[in-house]
Amino acid sequence: MTDFPAIAIAPELTVVVPSYNERDNVPELAARLDRVLAGIAWEMIVVDDDSPDGTSRVVKDLARRDPRIRCIRRVGRRGLAGACIEGMLASSAPVVAVMDADLQHDETILPAMLDHIRAGKDLVVASRNIEGGSKTEGLSPIRRAISDLGRRLSAMILKAPLSDPMSGFFMIKRDLVEQVAPKLATAGFKILADIAASVSSRPSFAEVPYVFRERVHGESKLDAKVALDYLGFILNKLSGGLIPLRFIFFALVGSTGLVVHMVSLYLALGAGLQFEWAQTLATFVAMTSNFLINNEITYRDGRLKGSRFLVGLVLFYGVCSLGAFANVGVASWLYAEAAEWWLAGIAGALMGAVFNYAASSAIVWRR
Numbered sequence: 143m144t145d146f147p148a149i150a151i152a153p154e155l156t157v158v159v160p161s162y163n164e165r166d167n168v169p170e171l172a173a174r175l176d177r178v179l180a181g182i183a184w185e186m187i188v189v190d191d192d193s194p195d196g197t198s199r200v201v202k203d204l205a206r207r208d209p210r211i212r213c214i215r216r217v218g219r220r221g222l223a224g225a226c227i228e229g230m231l232a233s234s235a236p237v238v239a240v241m242d243a244d245l246q247h248d249e250t251i252l253p254a255m256l257d258h259i260r261a262g263k264d265l266v267v268a269s270r271n272i273e274g275g276s277k278t279e280g281l282s283p284i285r286r287a288i289s290d291l292g293r294r295l296s297a298m299i300l301k302a303p304l305s306d307p308m309s310g311f312f313m314i315k316r317d318l319v320e321q322v323a324p325k326l327a328t329a330g331f332k333i334l335a336d337i338a339a340s341v342s343s344r345p346s347f348a349e350v351p352y353v354f355r356e357r358v359h360g361e362s363k364l365d366a367k368v369a370l371d372y373l374g375f376i377l378n379k380l381s382g383g384l385i386p387l388r389f390i391f392f393a394l395v396g397s398t399g400l401v402v403h404m405v406s407l408y409l410a411l412g413a414g415l416q417f418e419w420a421q422t423l424a425t426f427v428a429m430t431s432n433f434l435i436n437n438e439i440t441y442r443d444g445r446l447k448g449s450r451f452l453v454g455l456v457l458f459y460g461v462c463s464l465g466a467f468a469n470v471g472v473a474s475w476l477y478a479e480a481a482e483w484w485l486a487g488i489a490g491a492l493m494g495a496v497f498n499y500a501a502s503s504a505i506v507w508r509r
Contacts, residue, residue, distance in 0.1 A: 153233075154183045154184065156229075156239070162220075163194065171186075171249070172208070223327060230319045237259050246355045247311040259314075265312065265318070276354065301344045392436060
C-alpha cells in the first residue's frame, strides 16, 4: 500500500477484524481492502487478543503508514465475540463490518454489502448457504457439520430468518449495534446470531453470497468447542437470559463428568480394586476431567496456565468436595421431610452444581 497523509476524511465504513496469531495475514488483508474499497471512506480496526506472534506490532507498524488502520490490543481478555463488540463500539462510522483476518472471507463483496446498507437495510450478511455461495472449499467436514447444526438450532431464537447465522462476515448500521450491545455476550463465537436474537424487532436485512476460501496462513480457531458454545448460547436465549451462559457450560461439562466417573469406576473394578478405592479413584478422575474441560471451555477467557493451573486443580478438588456435602445435605433434609427420593436427589444435585459453579467462579477462576 502507498503512504497516506495524516489527515483523512471521516470514514463511512469501519471494518472490524478480530485477530489472534494473524501477523502474516493482516498486511495482505489491509492491501486487499485498499483495492476493493477505492472511492469509499473506510478504516480498519484490528482487535487483537494479545497474540504471542506479535500481530499487534505488525498492525501498529501498518498504522504508522496508513491512518485508516487502527489497533486495539486486548490484554487479559479473550474471545471473538468480545473482540467484535469492542471494535464495533470503538467506531464512529455510521456503518461497521466484521470479517476474519485469515483471508477466508471474500473482501470483494464489501462494496455490494455497503450498497444494501445505503439502500436502507439494517443488516447485511455474507452467506455461504444461498445460491452463489459455498463453504465446501474452506471448511473441513467437522466445521461444515458445526455450521449446519448452528443454522438449524438458531431458527428457534432469531428474529431474522438468516440462512447463515454462524457467519462471521456481516455489515450493520452502528446505531443498531449501540442499541443491542448491553444485551450481547462477550464470550464465544456467535456474535451475528446474538445480534439477530437480541434486537427488539426484526431488522431489515439482505444476504450476499460468497465462497468461503481456504486458509493460507495460521490455524483455524473453529472446532468442536464451538458447537458446545453455540448450544449454550441457544439455551441461554431460550431461558430469556435467566440462566447464565457460563453456568450452562459448567452444567454441560458436569454431565460429561458423570460418564467419565462411571467408565472409570467400571475399569477400576475390572482391574481388581475394592469398591471403596475404585469409587475414590473414579471420583478424582471425573473431577480432573471436569476441571480440564472447564478450563478449556467454560472459563477459556480466564484459562489457568503454569503454576496457576496446578493451584486451580487443587482448589477445584476442594470446591467439589464441599459441593458434595451440599448435595448430600440438601437431599437428605428433603428426604427426611418425606419428599420423593427422586425429587430429593435432583434438588441435591442442583444445589451441588450451583455451589460448585459459584465457588469455582469466585475461587478457582477468579479474575
